[in-house]
Every structure is written in C-alpha cells, then in structure tokens.
Amino acid sequence: MEKATLIKAAKTVGMWIPAILLILVFARQGWAKFDDASGWARAFRHWGYPDWFRVAIGVIELSAALLLALGRTAAFGALLIIVVMLGAWATHLMFDGGRHMSSEVVPLVLASIVLVVRRGQIARAVGKRRRDEAAAGEAAAKGGEG
Secondary structure: OOHHHHHHHHHHHHHHHHHHHHHHHHHHHHHOOOOOOOHHHHHHHHHOOOHHHHHHHHHHHHHHHHHHHOOOOHHHEEEEHHHHHHHHHHHHHHHOOOOOOHHHHOOOOOHHHHHHOOOOHHHHHHHHHHHHHHHHHHHHHHHHHO
C-alpha cells in the first residue's frame, strides 16, 4: 500500500472516530430523555426544568447524532452538541455548585474536534446561502426594471 493511501485512510479514520464516539453517547442519552422514569427525568426535575425541556434536549441530542452519522452534516451535529454541553455546564454551575461539570469535558472536546476538522461544511453552507440571497436580489432587481 502506498504512503499516500495510508495517510488518506488514517485521516478518514481520525475524522470519524470522534464522531462515532459522540453518536454512541448521544443516541443513547438522547433517547433516555424521553423516559419519565429515567435518571434524566429526576435530574431535570431537580434542576427545576419542565418535562418539555428535557424532551426538547433529547430531540436535539438525537438530531445531533443523526447529523454526525450522515457525515456531510457532521459539523452541524457537533455544533448542537457543543451548545447542549455549554448549557449543561451552566446548569451545573447554577444548581449544583459546579459539581459534575467534568462530565461535559469529553463530549465538548470530541465535538470541538469534529467541528474543526469539518469546518468546511459550515463555510460551504454559509457561502451557498449568500449566493442564493444574491441571486434572489438580482432577480428581484431585474423584475422591478420592467
């Protein structure tokens, strides 16, 4: 096997390992947020959050896992996880005196790695939106000339 092929394979594996680890964690944890008898339900009640908020966090976590699994949208999944983990940190600071904050460190680091490695996905999406808006503006201007 050629060196270039090995390097490409290593990069691909290195790009997917953090995403797969996040998928394994957040698919399971997101699904658990739908169970009223789960430890998550007790924790969210302890923190004073309503049931709909716990379910919404579960939906966000499952969405993040799906976006990560699709590959082309992994950066957006990583961004969702980062937002949820920062919110979890804030919850631990406000309600638990900062205890249990370390549980968010690994997902934050892994999601940050995915976001940095796949940052081009966000840049392409933003660039496409700008091009679409410019084209729509040009079409509207031409329509108003007549």
